[in-house]
Amino acid sequence: MSALEIKNLHVSIDETPIIKGLNLKVNKGEVHAIMGPNGTGKSTLAYAVMGHPKYEITDGDILVDGASVLELAPDERSRAGVFLAFQYPVSIPGVTVANFLRTALNARHRHMEPPQGDISVLEFRKLLKSKMDLLEMDYAFGGRYLNEGFSGGEKKRTEVLQLAVLEPAFAILDETDSGLDIDAIRIVSEGVNAVKGPNMGVMVITHYQRILNYIKPDFVHIMFDGRIVESGDQELSLLLEDEGYDWVREKYGLAEAS
């Protein structure tokens, strides 16, 4: 079974331990929600899986289909099938959305086994338009510089557009819902639902349960102080919606996250 596996992961930033022994296995076809208050290390987990150099892995392992990716650079992890939709997408002036996506897709094709040829510009335009339709995006976005002057919602939609074009084996969505109104959450969720399937494992990182009304999780995990402290089904996220995170803090005797 194809899986993204995180084993006893410990991650430090500037020598400060942030992730403190985290275990998680996401099989293809499964949706896992990672919930937790701000500052518990959710984004740190996402960056560590992607291989951001600032996030030092001091113990444990991250495996894709049984092979460790710790020695792989972020672009190699991406080609190994791992995708991260950023909580705070960066802009790249001078690079259009269409060019960025076509370059990323071709890079992926070239590293396939066996290697595939580049997609033609015409073919790519068709693909991009069909994915933009899914996300109710204006085609004009293809010609705009990546995230340059985009609203928060437009940036998140562009992240999900990347997901839709690249169709990775494992997708991590870091607070894709934050800053979006309910209509935008519905649209990006429908976009995710349209591309996920038996060949994709998804980690939905979120503070709030509302996105999980649209992207139904198979498993819900509560992260606190760098660990997963509770795992369950969607009942757990509904409990968080009703009760907040105080009971988690009390139950685990942990200080309030700053």
Ligand code: ADP
């Ligand atoms: P979450 O996504 O759950 O809100 P983060 O992973 O962003 O949490 O942050 C976890 C902890 O790591 C926080 O205490 C935060 O201040 C710290 N942290 C995160 N990123 C950095 C960074 N780039 N440099 C220094 N500290 C960081």
Ligand code: MG
């Ligand atoms: Mg975060």
